[in-house]
Amino acid sequence: MSLRPISDLRREELAHAALEVFLTVGTEGMTLERVAKTAGTSKGTVLHYYLTKEALLDRVLRDVLRVLGREAQACMMAxxxxxxxxxxxxxxxxxxxxxxxxxxxxxxxxxxxxxxxxxxxxxxxxxxxxxxxxxxxxxxxxxxxxxxxxxxxxxxxxxxxxxxxxxxxxxxxxxxxxxxxxxxxxxxxxxxx
Structure with missing residues (x-):
């Protein structure tokens, strides 16, 4: 098994925190500050990996759709x-x-x-x-x-x-x-x- 770069792990961690914030307060209430607080980091760290709130929200929605797509495909196979x-x-x-x-x-x-x-x-x-x-x-x-x-x-x-x-x-x-x-x-x- 190969090691994953820490930057990939950090992006995933931030995306997970963003999903948690998104589910709590929606798109309007989702701020980079809230995501940073939920992830236990600074807004600067979030900005290092995601230049805008929209980029982070895009990542969250892509992740959700990917998981849902896999689950739907597995369900339909049966x-x-x-x-x-x-x-x-x-x-x-x-x-x-x-x-x-x-x-x-x-x-x-x-x-x-x-x-x-x-x-x-x-x-x-x-x-x-x-x-x-x-x-x-x-x-x-x-x-x-x-x-x-x-x-x-x-x-x-x-x-x-x-x-x-x-x-x-x-x-x-x-x-x-x-x-x-x-x-x-x-x-x-x-x-x-």
Whole structure:
């Protein structure tokens, strides 16, 4: 095993601290000073590794997407039928360790900043596009290409709404309830076709 450079380890440590701050106070409250305090270092050290707050936030979002992508891929490998894959995709959106008030609030803060921040909007579009694309691909064998798009769009809109509800009313919606609502919508959509 080769040794990793200390600079790589320090960047990871700072990214982990930034994720913790991001989940606590969102994008607006995430400052380099808060990240430094959480990491037990100085703002100058943070600036040495990440020149701007945006660069650090970009690292945090890339790391989260990479982990989620690996988990989704592993989950889908275990599914064989299109219906299992659709259900698994919905379940992934509401995993208890992900569908938390902290993640929902942080995601809401990203969405709120999207209008003026192209970097954050890129992540929002990427996540939305990936969800709709996956849903369409898994729905196509079940409902055909023509119907897959509107069913996927309605499911994606419902998922977005449930995440929004989780952010504004953390106690009002559990991961199990959110998943049940999305699966019920899927059942009703498939029955209607």
């Amino acid at each position: 599914r064989t039928t299109p219906r299992e894959k659709v259900n698994a995709q919905i379940s992934l959106c509401f995993r208890p360790e992900l569908f938390t008030p902290e993640y929902a609030g942080a995601w809401l803060s990203v969405i709120a900043r999207c209008t003026g921040d192209n970097g954050l909007d890129r992540y929002r579009r990427l996540i939305a596009r990936r969800l709709r694309s996956n849903l369409r691909a898994y729905l196509r064998p079940l409902v055909g290409a023509t119907e897959a798009r509107p069913v996927a769009e309605s499911l994606a809109a419902l998922i977005d709404g449930l995440w929004l509800r989780r952010a504004v009313d953390p106690a009002g919606l559990t991961p199990d309830r959110a998943k049940a609502l999305a699966l019920t919508h899927l059942e009703e959509s498939l029955a209607f076709l």
